[in-house]
Amino acid sequence: MNATSIAxxxxxxxxxxxxxxxxxxxxAGLRIRGGGTWLDAGHPVRASHELxxxxxxxxxxxxxxxxxxxxxxxxxxxxxxxxxAAHGQWCPLFSWGDDRASIGxxxxxxxxxxxxxxxxxxRDLVIGLECVDGLGRVVRAGGRVVKNVAGFDLTRLxxxxxxxxxxxxxxxxxxxxxxxxxxxxxxxPTPSGGAEFAAFLRGPYAPLAAHPINAHxxxxxxxxxxxxxxxxxxxxxxxxRALGECALETHSAWERVRxxxxxAELASRWQWNALSRRVRERFDxxxxxxxxxxGEPV
Amino acid sequence: MxxxxxxxLPDPAHDSSNESSHGDGAFxxxxxxxxxxxxxxxxxxxxxxxxxxxxxxxGPAHVLTRASALLVYESDAxxxxxxxxxxxxxxxxxxxxxxxxxxxxxxxxxxxxxxAGTGLSGGALADGAVLLGVHRLKxxxxxxxxxxxxxxxxxxxNATLTRAVTSLGLHYAPDPSSQTACTLGGNLAENAxxxxxLKYGVTLNHVVHATVVLPSGEVVxxxxxxxxxxxxxxxxxGSEGCFGIAVDMTVRLTPDPQEVITLLADFSSIRxxxxxxxAIIAAGILPAAxxxxxxxxxIAVEDSIYAAxxxxxxxxxxxxxxxxxxxxxxxxxxxxxxxCHGSGARGVLRATDAAARSKLWQGRKKAFGAMGRVASHLxxxxxxVPRTMLAELLxxxxxxxxxxxxxxxxxxxxxxxxxxxxxxxxxxxxxQSARVHAAMQEIMARCIAAGGTITGEHGVGLDKxxxxxxxxxxxxxxxxxxxxxxxxPERRANPGKVVPVRACKEWHGVTGTRAATNR
Numbered sequence: 001m002n003a004t005s006i007a008x009x010x011x012x013x014x015x016x017x018x019x020x021x022x023x024x025x026x027x028a029g030l031r032i033r034g035g036g037t038w039l040d041a042g043h044p045v046r047a048s049h050e051l052x053x054x055x056x057x058x059x060x061x062x063x064x065x066x067x068x069x070x071x072x073x074x075x076x077x078x079x080x081x082x083x084x085a086a087h088g089q090w091c092p093l094f095s096w097g098d099d100r101a102s103i104g105x106x107x108x109x110x111x112x113x114x115x116x117x118x119x120x121x122x123r124d125l126v127i128g129l130e131c132v133d134g135l136g137r138v139v140r141a142g143g144r145v146v147k148n149v150a151g152f153d154l155t156r157l158x159x160x161x162x163x164x165x166x167x168x169x170x171x172x173x174x175x176x177x178x179x180x181x182x183x184x185x186x187x188x189p190t191p192s193g194g195a196e197f198a199a200f201l202r203g204p205y206a207p208l209a210a211h212p213i214n215a216h217x218x219x220x221x222x223x224x225x226x227x228x229x230x231x232x233x234x235x236x237x238x239x240x241r242a243l244g245e246c247a248l249e250t251h252s253a254w255e256r257v258r259x260x261x262x263x264a265e266l267a268s269r270w271q272w273n274a275l276s277r278r279v280r281e282r283f284d285x286x287x288x289x290x291x292x293x294x295g296e297p298v
Numbered sequence: 299m300x301x302x303x304x305x306x307l308p309d310p311a312h313d314s315s316n317e318s319s320h321g322d323g324a325f326x327x328x329x330x331x332x333x334x335x336x337x338x339x340x341x342x343x344x345x346x347x348x349x350x351x352x353x354x355x356x357g358p359a360h361v362l363t364r365a366s367a368l369l370v371y372e373s374d375a376x377x378x379x380x381x382x383x384x385x386x387x388x389x390x391x392x393x394x395x396x397x398x399x400x401x402x403x404x405x406x407x408x409x410x411x412x413x414a415g416t417g418l419s420g421g422a423l424a425d426g427a428v429l430l431g432v433h434r435l436k437x438x439x440x441x442x443x444x445x446x447x448x449x450x451x452x453x454x455x456n457a458t459l460t461r462a463v464t465s466l467g468l469h470y471a472p473d474p475s476s477q478t479a480c481t482l483g484g485n486l487a488e489n490a491x492x493x494x495x496l497k498y499g500v501t502l503n504h505v506v507h508a509t510v511v512l513p514s515g516e517v518v519x520x521x522x523x524x525x526x527x528x529x530x531x532x533x534x535x536g537s538e539g540c541f542g543i544a545v546d547m548t549v550r551l552t553p554d555p556q557e558v559i560t561l562l563a564d565f566s567s568i569r570x571x572x573x574x575x576x577a578i579i580a581a582g583i584l585p586a587a588x589x590x591x592x593x594x595x596x597i598a599v600e601d602s603i604y605a606a607x608x609x610x611x612x613x614x615x616x617x618x619x620x621x622x623x624x625x626x627x628x629x630x631x632x633x634x635x636x637x638c639h640g641s642g643a644r645g646v647l648r649a650t651d652a653a654a655r656s657k658l659w660q661g662r663k664k665a666f667g668a669m670g671r672v673a674s675h676l677x678x679x680x681x682x683v684p685r686t687m688l689a690e691l692l693x694x695x696x697x698x699x700x701x702x703x704x705x706x707x708x709x710x711x712x713x714x715x716x717x718x719x720x721x722x723x724x725x726x727x728x729x730q731s732a733r734v735h736a737a738m739q740e741i742m743a744r745c746i747a748a749g750g751t752i753t754g755e756h757g758v759g760l761d762k763x764x765x766x767x768x769x770x771x772x773x774x775x776x777x778x779x780x781x782x783x784x785x786x787p788e789r790r791a792n793p794g795k796v797v798p799v800r801a802c803k804e805w806h807g808v809t810g811t812r813a814a815t816n817r
Contacts, residue, residue, distance in 0.1 A: 065580045066684040066715075088582060110523060123522065123532055124503050135780075137773040145682040147500065147714045147754035149489045149536045150762070150769055151797060152778040156502070156532025160523045177582025204556040204623035232626030266526040275518055276528050278784045283777075 008048065014055040016130060016138045016169045022051070023167075024136035029291045032163040034074050034102035038109055042162065042267030046292040053104060056169050059083055061144070067175045068127065068144055073104025073168045080173075089175045092119035094209065094254060096261040104168045110160030111263040114254065115209035115225070123159045125174050131158050131166035134284025144172045157279070162267055163290045165283040179208070179227030183237070184251050186213065188221040189244040197222070197243050205236035211257045219244075223253055270294040344384025344428055348405055352387045352428075355397045360434070362386040371412070371429050375476075376420040376761050377675035378725035383410070383429035390434040392451070392545050399543065400515035402428055408790040409513075411539040413453065413484025416476040418678045419759025421488065421538050421795055432483050432543065438462055439546060446551045447506065452483020452544045456490075459549070468551040471498035474755070475663050483544050489536030491755030493587035493662070494619070496713040498552060500755065502535045507548040510534060510541070513791040517545065533781060538757050539792040541785035555621035558586075559631045560655040562647040563616040563638040564609045568592055568696075568708070571614035572689035574641035575712040578618070579685055581637060583630050588713030589617040589662055592692075595669070595709040595720075599661040602668035606661025612644070616712065617662050619655075665709045666720070672705070673722035679738060683750035685715040694744055695719050702737040704730075716754040717745070743768065758796045766798055 008031060013019040023030070029047035033039065057074035064087035071080060078099035084090050095101065095111040105111070107129065112121045128142025131154075141154035158166050189197040201210050209225040226236045240246055272294075280296060346363075353361045362368055363385045372380040384407075389395040402409050410424035412431045422429075435451035438459065442448070443466045450459060456477040460469040473492035474480055480490070486508065491500045498504075508520045508531055523529035534541050565571040571590050578588065591599070596608045596615060608615055616638065620630050635646045649655045661668075669676050683691050692708065699706035699721070710718040719741055723734045742752055742765050752758070752765040766775060778797045782789065789799070 063684065063686055065576055065686045067579060068684070110529070112524070120499075120503075121522075121524070123529055124499065133777060137777055138771070139774050139777045140771055141774065141777075143682075143749075143751045143769075145684055145715055145750050145754070147491060147495070147682050147711070147716045148751040149491075149500075149755055149757055150751045150753050151758065151766065151775070152540070152781045153489075153502075153533050153536055154774070154777055154781060156529045156535075157781060159532070160529050165528070177584070180582065202553070204553075205625075228623075229626045229629050231629050232623055235623065235625030266524075269526050271525065271527045273518070273527075274516070275512075275530060275784065279528055279530070279781075282780050282784055 008050040010050045010052055012052045012055055016132055019051075019132045019167060019169065020136045020138050023132055023134065023288060027286055027288065030167075030288055032167055032290050034105040034108075035076060035100050037097050037101045038105055038264065041109070041262070041264035042270070042293040043295040044292060045290055047290070051167065053102070053167070053169070056104070060170060064089060067177070068146065068172060069175055070144060070170060070172045071103055072170055073107075074102045077101055077103060077106065084175055085178070088178050090178050091125060091173050091175050092208070093122065093125060094119075094258060095122070096258055096263055098255060098259060103171055103173070107159050107171050108161065108163050108168050109263045109267070113261065114211040114257055118206065118208050119176070123156055126155055126159055126171055127174050128172035129155055129158060129168055130170040131168045133166035134286060134289050139166060142172065146174050162293055164280060164294055165289070167289060179229070179233075181230050181233040182208075182225070182227045182251075183233060184249045184253055185224045185226065185237075185240060185246050186221050186249050186253070187224050187240055187244050187246045188219055191219050193243050200239055200243055203239075205232070205239045207236070209254070213257070223249065223257055225251075225254070267294055270296075272296055344407060344426065348401075348407060348428075349385050351401055351405075352385070352398060355401060356387060356389050356394050360388040360390065371415070371424070371431070374412070374415045374417045374420060374422040375678070376418055376423075376759070377677060378731060379420050379423060379760065381423040381425035383424035384426045386429040386431060388431045388434050392435065395432065395435060395543065395545060396511050396515070396517060398430060399511045399513065402790070403513060403515040406788070406790070408793045410792050411483070411487065411543045413481030413487070414455070414476070414479045416480040417484060417488060417759060418680065418756040419753065419761040421757050421759030421792065423760055425794075427793065430543065433481060435483075441466070441551075443468065446553070447548055448551055449546055449548045450482055451546055452481060452486070454482050456480050456482055456485060463551055466551075467554050469554055470504070470549060471495075471552040472501050472504055475666060482547060482549065486535055486544050486547055487537065487539045488757045489755070491711070491716070493589050493711060495755075496588055496711060497584050497586045497621075502532060504550045505531065505535055505547055506550060507531065508534060509545045509547075510543065511545050512542040513786040513788065534785075536757070537785070538759060538796050540782055540796055542791060555586075555623075557624045557627050558619060558621045558655060559627060560649045560658050561616075561618040561620075561631060561634060561638075562608070562649070562658055563618065563635075563643045564612045564645045564647075565614045565616070565641075565643055566612065567642070568614040568692050569689045570642035571616050572692055572712065574616060574638045574643060575688060576686055577637040577641055578634055579713060581633060583620075583633060585618050585634070585713060586621040587617070587619040588711070590708065590710055590712035591615050591617065591662065591665065592708040594705060594707040595665050598668045598672055598707065599665050602664070602671055604660050604664035604668050606657050608661055617658060662709065669707060669720060669722050672707075673724055675723055675725040677721045677723070677734060677738060678756070679717070679719045679721070679741065680753045680756040681717045681719070681742060681745040681750055682754040683715045683717065683745050683748045685713075687748045687750070688712060688715060691717065691744065691748060695741055698737050698740045698744070702733045702740075704734050704737050706737070711754070714754065715750070760795055763795070763798055
């Protein structure tokens with residue numbers, strides 16, 4: 001599975017300053033590795049060294065009533081979920097892949113997921129980040145508050161850049177309260193009810209997430225997640241039941257959906273144009289950060 | 299629904315006269331240089347030759363050069379600051395806009411884009427540069443009800459788009475208070491917010507594509523990156539006119555909620571109102587809007603034609619709107635009501651019909667206008683703090699105001715922690731202006747120290763430039779300059795704004811006080 005089992009000398013900086021020194025003091029190409037879950041995505045990386053971000057794990061700041069959290073980039077989604085769940089909150093990314101992935105990689109790959117249309121994409125949920133760019137600059141973009149238009153938006157620039165403009169070391173995220181009722185259902189819409197089901201997905205009782213389980217099966221069963229207060233979910237459940245056969249599922253069913261979707265293909269069919277080349281040249285002029293991953297010419 | 303074809307270049311048939319005059323380049327030296335001008339009031343590169351060239355593109359009626367005509371464009375909604383543009387040009391079509399930008403590129407002339415001039419940070423001030431207004435580009439190009447998107451030109455007024463899609467049960471969610479005047483192009487440039495952004499998100503979250511003319515004249519399509527590419531649209535949104543000008547933009551339309559409930563909670567202390575805000579957010583309820591108005595604001599509103607029936611003796615009110623599916627909404631409203639009472643509310647009024655709701659909102663949306671009764675000028679400030687810091691910050695802001703002998707009127711997006719401490723004053727009074735400026739500096743410093751930011755939705759522009767060093771590290775500011783250089787290596791678009799660039803001498807900086815500049 002792991003396409004990059006090529007042994008490379010490993011670098012393990014402990015903080016952004018050390019990482020900055022690594023980038024500044026060498027011209028070595030760096031293969032960035034967080035949780036190691038996306039190493040087979042994109043094109044082969046031509047790097048002499050592996051940059052491990054293990055030193056950047058952990059919760060840095062969390063005031064639950066602010067509904068924001070700051071975490072080291074190597075923090076896993078599982079850890080983020082565990083810490084926020086204790087306060088009835090979540091960072092509702094449900095990204096493609098699994099919860100072993102690091103939050104840094106989720107932001108770097110802009111890995112969305114089945115809940116993205118309703119609950120937001122990585123670009124909508126990240127409010128700031130720290131990264132070390134290809135010039136070795138420690139960049140602290142955005143901030144820790146939920147609304148912020150101060151300065152040019154380096155946060156959005158780094159989100160989904162696959163580490164090719166900067167190595168993300170810390171992220172600040174917007175959180176949401178978990179809905180008081182949260183149910184996962186499998187619904188098989190009646191063969192003639194396709195339009196009604198589509199209307200349900202866009203209507204006032206729209207689910208948090210909806211995803212077809214097996215598109216080759218007809219009629220296609222869908223996994224649907226309903227969330228809200230008790231009265232809302234009761235009404236949504238009733239609307240869902242009118243659309244076809246329904247069965248209650250466990251939330252773990254989403255893990256199978258997430259494992260099958262992936263942003264990997266985005267890295268393989270990256271669209272370069274004059275402007276994006278200019279971005280790459282200016283933020284990583286020595287082509288050190290994940291060189292080759294996005295298939296750009298050297 | 300109509301289809302749009304986006305041509306990368308101006309239609310040559312439509313534009314032949316411009317192309318030929320581009321070719322001879324005779325105008326290029328008209329202003330006497332290639333400068334990154336704007337340092338002395340009469341911009342380098344702006345002269346009769348350029349004006350004539352621009353007039354050939356847009357028609358002579360749409361180029362202003364006389365001082366008396368330019369007077370209108372010497373300020374935006376930031377009080378006490380005037381800058382006279384070298385000239386003003388108003389393209390009427392997409393092709394004209396692109397041709398104008400290419401003409402300015404060939405002449406090496408700096409320019410400042412302007413929508414409706416409702417910006418509150420001085421972002422549309424053009425000191426000797428060419429002021430490029432996009433308000434004539436006001437076509438709604440396409441509405442796709444099925445995809446819930448609209449393609450619009452940058453001069454379309456925010457509220458006009460919502461009116462155009464009302465019959466489809468849709469609206470454009472970001473709703474700045476100036477929405478009946480401000481343009482979507484300006485909203486894009488500023489990443490504008492508004493009360494309902496608490497639930498629905500800011501402009502960034504509602505734009506899915508933009509066609510942009512870069513300062514070089516290149517026309518590029520910018521996307522969010524979800525098809526495999528950098529999020530250059532995300533980088534462009536909120537770039538305050540420094541990265542180029544949107545030729546068209548594709549925005550999301552939001553379905554109207556099934557039901558809306560608006561509550562007005564009345565408090566005898568501003569701290570209690572702030573506590574109620576925290577309690578609502580902490581309880582996991584996400585209102586569509588959660589706005590706080592203090593007594594000074596309430597009285598200004600109630601004395602004005604926008605009187606909304608707010609209790610004049612309240613120290614603060616919260617205007618809370620809940621929307622969504624009917625089922626469950628009343629339970630949320632009941633919970634909010636209980637939480638307000640639990641934090642010390644004297645009463646909670648509930649408006650469910652459209653007329654009662656719009657009256658409650660009118661007072662909030664026109665609060666800034668109502669403050670015109672208090673004094674001739676108004677600084678509408680903008681800062682954000684973590685939500686749990688609201689009560690503390692409001693107490694400190696009151697103390698700062700008292701210390702400097704200025705009246706602070708608070709009317710803001712409490713649910714986001716997005717403060718608007720406003721100060722009515724007389725900008726022609728230098729001593730008073732200096733006190734206002736000093737108070738604002740202290741308030742900003744305090745918000746930064748609390749872990750907040752200097753602007754949540756108004757932009758940095760000219761006004762917030764002096765605070766950028768306190769908010770960002772030199773390396774971060776440097777990276778911002780790198781990003782600007784990707785889009786505008788010559789730094790001709792809105793020079794001297796957003797990021798302090800000491801190496802660049804194109805701007806002489808802010809005046810240092812909020813007094814009206816007299817020339």
